[in-house]
Amino acid sequence: MADDPLVIFTPSGKRGRVPVGTPVLEAARRLGVDLDSVCGGRGICSKCQVAPGKGAFPKHGLTVAEDALSPVNAVEERYDRIRGLKPGRRLGCQAQVQSDVVIDVPPESQLHRQVIRKSAAERVMAMDPAVRPFYVEVVEPDLDDPTGDFQRLSQALEDQWQIKGLRADLDVLSRIQPVLRKANWKVTALVWGDGRQPPQLIDLKPGLLETPLYGLAIDLGSTTIAGHLVALDDGRVLASSGLMNPQIRFGEDLMSRVSYSMMNAGGAAEMTLAVREGLAQLASALAGEAGITPSEIVEAVIVCNPVMHHLMLGIDPVELGQAPFAPATSDALVLRAAEIGLGIAPAARTYVLPIIAGHVGADCAAVVLSEQPQKAETPVLIVDVGTNAEIVLGDKTRVLACSSPTGPAFEGAQISSGQRAAPGAIERVRIDPDTKEPRFRIIGVDLWSDEDGFAEAAKATGITGICGSGIIEAVAEMRIAGLVDPSGLIGSAEQTGTARSVPEGRTHSYVLHDGTAEGGPRITVTQGDIRAIQLAKSALFAGARLLMDEFGIETLDRVVLAGAFGAHISPLHALVLGMIPDCAPDQVTSAGNAAGTGARIALCSRAARVEIEDQVRRITRIETAIAPRFQEHFVAANAIPHATDPFPELSRVVTLPQVGFNAGDGDRPRRRRR
């Protein structure tokens, strides 16, 4: 009514009139203001703390009187005595509106608080997890009331929180009676809901739950499984960990695992078991790191590509190994954690992102969720570099995706001194263009190899080999330094002017580091290594070029390198190598583990899940295996950086020498070749 007090909430600005005596929490509900409450207004959870304004607010045209809110009552006094209320704060469920007032809702009292992701993406997102705690007081049974305890619990949740149609798995049902009685019928129900399926009771805790809820975000890659334990109240990462995918023993890459399942009866089942064990192990490690038990984790989100997806779910991936590469199912899935043996709360739900079909997987969906190409004004290329490279090109008008079989060279496989990224592996390389001398960094040591103290520091791990990012930089540096010609041929000592170029069979190798004196390996870049890298990078380039053809563009304004590996690739070296089409080097950025970030976003926000499920339907997939121009683009990309494209953007920053080493030219003068 017109005379009722006017309440204005900040920061939202929502306002309205409420009758005198209305509790602030209720006023917030009526006006649609985001103010949290777990205990449902009983003054014990303190989530609804607010800071009432004082004095004049010309902007709002009102003045807040001293007694705009009711005096502090016994409940608030008790709360302040036991736990303390910050000065100026009131409990929204206790304080009642008496006259015009401005009320500020501090961030920690907001249910859908904004979180800034501490990642390169700097993405602002509203927390909207699927599992939330709801404190209720349940009516006790008596001889006149024939209903079950679960029915009365459900009724309490409906009455106090408008949760309708609650369901519970058998194992949860079997636990509620002791909890209810031990807690004297005052419990916190952990309820999962996605707004589409009926809400599920995940667990029941005695009394008011004081700790946050925990969720798991998992990026299930072919080579590495990475996971994050996340607090579901504010999205902060409490623990991160990873392990090698235990399926590697069945096949280094995806296609060899598909072959394994085709050749071995029960092979798919073996791999399913192996990967589930790995996932459970990861969940356990993350819980341990955060100091909780795995059963306290109440939700999980998993992203993975189609082959990993099927194997994890226990579906034989054989159809994914042959045209038309049809998956058994492509929509998002909600499973019980126990169905895949995850070892967290058994009734916890696990959300699996949708796959885009073929070889473009849920991890690509997660990349799209994280990078949001569909909101870009101009097309952005996103490359998730792994054993299978997943490439997305999109803008506001459309999003295309494809998968390119790069093979494991980028992860150190097929490389003579190659190894996975681990302490002791060479991860960065620079070669002096004049002296041809190399300097490098190894994982685990912060110094370059030509700096004082390096030899000492390297003793701990030794210098053991070269990993993916190292070999990419090595090859690119060799090209910049003129040790390798555009065709990829390593020159002889005479042609290159360095004794580090040594004969090896009918070709030459470049000695990066000879550790034999210390009992370590001699780490060289061989001609075979160059070829392996050339093939891998050509596949990546060709995939990207196909998407650009389909999009109708010839040049790129922006490239994002994603994937755990993508975070470590130097954009400049990636361009020199010609792994990606030409682009201004300062427009090539790393998104870190975009798939993992996407998983975390989906974990923290149901709205994001709906968004990605919708986006996935709009993504157009290009199948590289049968694209007519793939071979052409592939062959043209063999050269470093490219056979015909002059890479103008790169050229503004780096001048690549024009050299040419023909087999047998060793004795003849250098010929200039473009």
Add this chain to the structure above:
Amino acid sequence: MADDPLVIFTPSGKRGRVPVGTPVLEAARRLGVDLDSVCGGRGICSKCQVAPGKGAFPKHGLTVAEDALSPVNAVEERYDRIRGLKPGRRLGCQAQVQSDVVIDVPPESQLHRQVIRKSAAERVMAMDPAVRPFYVEVVEPDLDDPTGDFQRLSQALEDQWQIKGLRADLDVLSRIQPVLRKANWKVTALVWGDGRQPPQLIDLKPGLLETPLYGLAIDLGSTTIAGHLVALDDGRVLASSGLMNPQIRFGEDLMSRVSYSMMNAGGAAEMTLAVREGLAQLASALAGEAGITPSEIVEAVIVCNPVMHHLMLGIDPVELGQAPFAPATSDALVLRAAEIGLGIAPAARTYVLPIIAGHVGADCAAVVLSEQPQKAETPVLIVDVGTNAEIVLGDKTRVLACSSPTGPAFEGAQISSGQRAAPGAIERVRIDPDTKEPRFRIIGVDLWSDEDGFAEAAKATGITGICGSGIIEAVAEMRIAGLVDPSGLIGSAEQTGTARSVPEGRTHSYVLHDGTAEGGPRITVTQGDIRAIQLAKSALFAGARLLMDEFGIETLDRVVLAGAFGAHISPLHALVLGMIPDCAPDQVTSAGNAAGTGARIALCSRAARVEIEDQVRRITRIETAIAPRFQEHFVAANAIPHATDPFPELSRVVTLPQVGFNAGDGDRPRRRRR
């Protein structure tokens, strides 16, 4: 339009006008006529057969022309050639309406055909199973279509059968790809739906499924587990079997099993495992009997009382052992068969009827479903006699229920020569009122013991003891013959005039059969046996009387005896014993295994499930344990048939002798006692 042909369907009488050329099947759909189709109109399943009328139909005001339907087409000719069409029949999906026509839909073409239950209940019910077969042709994948096989299968089911939002368990998803390909994309989907939860894909069969679908109806009793394998197209029972409840080794009756769980950590889990093994065994036996594999069974319905309910579900029943006897959950449940290890199709759903709480269980709900007291004009008493007697009294106005702890005496326990019903057990007894000589029948032999050939026939099993129905008849006959007085005391040889009354300690026993000469037992009815029966029947009577008090009635018009045991009790003897309140003997009937029948009804009809869930909420439960008048009714019922009630209805049919045997009266003349 007004000129369009008029189509009249019989037997429903539904009518309407459809354009020339409309297939009969489509006309039926438009007019809401029940005409089945599995193949969706492709002319291969023959479920839509119809019989068009010929000539004049004055009642309907039309004449059917010779060419009222289109001529037999190639599809029908082919069908007739390969499988045969009865004369006068047409395939509804092929025949098109050309002019006015009357079309009869034979019963086998009706989807919701009426089935007459071959039971004492003679209940007519419409088939409405939850799982049905749907033939579809699925679009094949191709490189331009990125969706998964499951998505295209779901789309086909939505397009052709309006099934929306289909889901599938993981194990089903993992099977669809090979089936689709082997069947060249033509499959029959077995879809479960209850109209409330999303539809579930239970299984996928190649091609058109020719066999019916199978379901399981299980009555999970404390002592016996009984099951029926049912064909879901027409409700016929294909196999029936039973086994002893494996939990008996943990406790003879429910309360001793609850005690076992309270005294033994892990005791409840042991019992859960035991009963689930029993259920799986039963499913396997039924499948074997019907010549199918257990995995072909696609749905199950289970009825059980609250303690069995909780143990089967893995819920500790401890709260059911003490006031207020609150169950963990009381609503109907839908589980996956695999959750309780049932061993049928793993994705098969299992519907568990709701429990009425306290000690009145889902089997009582099933009794209500089967007997439908809520539709009776005058109150009917339904007694489900088992270890725990469940008693229902109801009519159109209301339904009351209670549970009475009769104990296992009615099943032969606590009886000196008592045994469970098995071949060799005395099951029926008659005693000549003059000679006091008994004659009896044993299970497995069709002759009475005084008939020629009996001794020979009985050699196979021997005469081993007396079971529940036998002891009831024995006691009642002893009362009729004047061998036992109204207080339950057995007279001496002198008092009774038969040497069959022998001294036993300070009391007497009646020798029913002395088999010692043949090496068999001497089967007597002892005074202890009489007392045990008196206690058991008093509890039953008291429960029934409490309900009558609550209902406000003094007399009964109708009684139904249910339970596997109830089927074998002679109504007359039950009245003589005073097990039930007085009622005209011809109004006391046996419903056979009403709980089992109720399970079958729920299996065959989703509408029945909704009905019982609704009814259960309306049933008022009376708790015998704390009812003030229980003790009073119990004590008054000790006498045979009753201390004060003259049982006028019984008296019209049977005159009970007035005898009295006081301890120590052996030497004194008989005194008349009322």
